[in-house]
Every structure is written in structure tokens, then in C-alpha cells.
Amino acid sequence: MKKILPTLLLIIGLTSVAKAQWTSPGNGTTYTLPDLVAASDGVVTNDGTVFTIHQDLTISANDVLVVDDQVTRIYTAAILITINGSMVCTNGGTNRVGLFGLDETEHFSMRFENATACNLKKMYFSDGAGIKVIESDIIFDDVKFLYFTRDYCNAVIDIFNCDPLIKNCYFQDNQGAAISSPANGQSSPQILSNTFDANVNGINSPQINLGPGGTDTIRIVDNEIFDRWAQYHTGGISVADLMGVGSTKVLLKDNEIRDGRYGYNQQGATISSVIVGNQFIDNNHEDNPMNGGSGISIYGTTTNNKAILRNNVITGNLWGITAINLHDIDMGTEEDWGNNTIHDNGNGGSIYDLYNNSTCYISAVGNNWGTINEREVEDHIFHQFDDPSLGQVNFIPFIGYDDIEESSLEPQVFNPDEVTFYTISGQRVNAKALKPGFYIAIMKQGEQTIAKKIIIQ
Numbered sequence: 001m002k003k004i005l006p007t008l009l010l011i012i013g014l015t016s017v018a019k020a021q022w023t024s025p026g027n028g029t030t031y032t033l034p035d036l037v038a039a040s041d042g043v044v045t046n047d048g049t050v051f052t053i054h055q056d057l058t059i060s061a062n063d064v065l066v067v068d069d070q071v072t073r074i075y076t077a078a079i080l081i082t083i084n085g086s087m088v089c090t091n092g093g094t095n096r097v098g099l100f101g102l103d104e105t106e107h108f109s110m111r112f113e114n115a116t117a118c119n120l121k122k123m124y125f126s127d128g129a130g131i132k133v134i135e136s137d138i139i140f141d142d143v144k145f146l147y148f149t150r151d152y153c154n155a156v157i158d159i160f161n162c163d164p165l166i167k168n169c170y171f172q173d174n175q176g177a178a179i180s181s182p183a184n185g186q187s188s189p190q191i192l193s194n195t196f197d198a199n200v201n202g203i204n205s206p207q208i209n210l211g212p213g214g215t216d217t218i219r220i221v222d223n224e225i226f227d228r229w230a231q232y233h234t235g236g237i238s239v240a241d242l243m244g245v246g247s248t249k250v251l252l253k254d255n256e257i258r259d260g261r262y263g264y265n266q267q268g269a270t271i272s273s274v275i276v277g278n279q280f281i282d283n284n285h286e287d288n289p290m291n292g293g294s295g296i297s298i299y300g301t302t303t304n305n306k307a308i309l310r311n312n313v314i315t316g317n318l319w320g321i322t323a324i325n326l327h328d329i330d331m332g333t334e335e336d337w338g339n340n341t342i343h344d345n346g347n348g349g350s351i352y353d354l355y356n357n358s359t360c361y362i363s364a365v366g367n368n369w370g371t372i373n374e375r376e377v378e379d380h381i382f383h384q385f386d387d388p389s390l391g392q393v394n395f396i397p398f399i400g401y402d403d404i405e406e407s408s409l410e411p412q413v414f415n416p417d418e419v420t421f422y423t424i425s426g427q428r429v430n431a432k433a434l435k436p437g438f439y440i441a442i443m444k445q446g447e448q449t450i451a452k453k454i455i456i457q
Helices: 004-019 033-039 374-379
Strands: 044-046 051-053 058-059 064-066 073-076 080-083 084-092 097-101 108-113 118-121 124-128 126-133 137-142 144-146 155-161 164-166 170-172 177-180 190-192 195-197 206-210 218-221 222-226 235-241 248-253 256-258 264-270 270-278 279-281 292-299 307-312 313-316 320-327 327-331 342-343 355-357 411-414 421-424 427-430 437-445 446-456
Touching: 033 044, 033 256, 080 177, 124 126, 137 144, 155 437, 235 248, 235 270, 264 270, 292 307, 292 313, 342 355
Parallel strands: 051 073, 058 080, 064 084, 073 097, 080 108, 084 118, 097 124, 108 126, 118 137, 124 144, 126 155, 137 164, 144 170, 155 177, 164 190, 170 195, 177 206, 190 218, 195 222, 206 235, 218 248, 222 256, 235 264, 248 270, 256 279, 264 292, 270 307, 279 313, 292 320, 307 327, 313 342, 320 355, 411 446
Antiparallel strands: 044 051, 421 427, 437 446
């Protein structure tokens, strides 16, 4: 009997736990929180003021959980809420619907897997362990996410093989990234008009950390991303395709990314981005400049890592723009000027507004470098002129650089040995390499930049 009794007690205990979990029948039923109190055998309770979820809860495929604005507070133990059907909170009231851990040690998790038509509006999630969104159709609209741990996943919202819409949301003081997707999936989240404030505590990770995109474009538009007081030294945004998965498309538009470890990182094989109208300001909280600190960093493993930059402001970073290994970067052409403002980025007492650490050519026509002094612009760009093994950056003409009217210039004979270089038709060339003939050249005379029609004999 001494051996039989403990065995019976163990069986009874396991049976009790199994009954404590509740799964909806999957027969097309729509449940509210009061409905779950009646149907869930004590898994969901209501003491008259708040609802509490005590054990794991699953809404099966075909079933729907509706949380209306009559419910303001839901508390949970350290449980998992799984949505295989649908969850809807179309809150039109003045108060948010809050989902909270019972205390700072009770962190709930959520899992949306093959879920359909989920719409979570005007909610408040606090003290969670993570939300996984797997091949699901879901909208997060005007939702606050605070104080999440990394116990269930590395981000507040971890996405796999789907394209959720995340708009008008607020992420603050979460231990991991706010939004992430893995290297072995393909997801194109739509991240619109959100605020990301001081997420990622104690790890070198960006607040938005994405792997390869799916068929749709990844859109990161009109967000504010910062690390208040620079307490966590977190990065801004990273999009990476390290395994050569598919073809990732990115629209990065009208965001403000400031006061972090770095601004935007684009790394890997096949990524095409349009980076327009953003502000990358004071991302200089990397202790070692060799490890980061760029306003924008493009690190390609192939020349299919492409980026078009227009109308951005990039200032106060350890590096303005870094271009590494292989890439195809368009910062402005003669036909379509870049109109980027790039100045006062540097470290170690030197200005590095653009560092082309590759053999690839960069067209950077029509940008504002914070000066109209050509030599100063040249001094703030590191490229072939500084190291012959690197690719050239063509930055002429730039904003503030006067157009040359050939008819207004008097011919002048120059000896190539008298000057170090000419800039001719926007290209910096070695004077000694010029063939005899007529050229329009930009040269330095003292502190002045002048234009001349020159004759090389």
C-alpha cells in the first residue's frame, strides 16, 4: 500500500491539472469573458470587478474570443493563452482593456497560431513574457506594451511567416526587442506610426529586429524610436537576410531614430530598400566605434543588397553612413538628387559622414554636407581618394555647389604638376592622368573653390 498510494495521488494530481486547462470546442462559438466564466470550469473567474485567468486557455480554430469595452481589467497567472481561431477587441470606449500579470513574478504568454481576422484595438498589455504570431492574420491598433520579459520569446511580438499590421502602438521598458522576426522565416510586418521607448535591456539588439521579408514590402513608416536617457544603449532598426532567403523589400520612411546605439542596419544578401525622409540623430551610444554607431549601415554579402536614400537627415552619429563589403547604394544621381542632409557625424576627433569601406561605387549627387567647401566635403568622406583599394564616391555637384557655366569661363593653360587633382564632370581625377585637351575643372585656390576652363597640353 505504501507504493500504491503515492502512485494514486500522482494520477489524481495530473488529472486535476489536465481538467484545469480549458480548450474551446471549435464548433464556431463566439465567447465573451462572461461566457468563459460560465464555460471554462474555473479557468476564468470574475470577482465582480476584474476577470482572472488561472490556467492555460485555448480558443480553437473556428471559435472567436470577443473582449468588449465593458471589460477593463484581466489578470493572469503565469499561463499561456493560445488563439487558433480569432480574438477581437474593437474597443470604442474611453478606457483601455488591460491584460496584466497578477504580480511581477506572474508573466503571461500569448500565441496566435494560424489565427484569422484578429483585431486588437485600444488594449494595454503589461508584465507579459512575449507574444508569438505564427502564420496569422492580426492587427494591433493603439495598444500599449510595457514591462515584458524574454521568458517566452526574445521580443514583445515575435513574428513568423506572416505580415501583421502594428499601428499607433506604444512599446516601453521591455526587456527584449519590441518586434522581431527570425532568420529562417519570411515576414513583412507593417509597422506604422508607433512609439518605441527604451526597449531592450542589457543585450546588443535593436528595438525592431527583422529577418527576411515575405512577398509584401516591409513598411516601417512614421515611427519614433529612441532610448530615453540612453540607459540601455539599444539599437534602432535592423533588417537582415543572412541565409539568402527570398527577396526582401523595405520601405523606411518618415521615422525619427535617435539617441541609440545605432540607427538603421541593413545586412545580408538580397535586400532592396527605399530610405526616405527619416531622421537619424545622435545615435552615438556605442562604447566602441568599431562595433557600430552608424546612422545608416549597409553591409552586403552581394551587390543585391541595395538601398536608395533620399531626403534623410543624418547627424550626430559616430558614423553617418557606412557601406561595407558589397552593395548597390544610390544616394543621388544627376537626374535625381539625393537631398540628404549629412553632417557632424564622427568619432575619435574625426568627421566620418560617409565611409565607403568597400570596392563598390556610390553615387551621392545633390546632398547637403553642411558646408559648401568642396575640400571639407572630401575630408568628411572616406573612399578611393583616401585608399586606392576602395570604391569611389561621386558627391559632386552637392547642395550649395554652383553650376558651372562654360561660356563664362576663360580658358587657362595649366601644368598638371602644379595641382594635385581636378574635379571634372563630377569625377575627381589625378591631374597627371589627363590627356591633352579642354576640360571644365573645379580647383582650390587658397580657401576658395573656383571653376575654370583648363587646357592640358
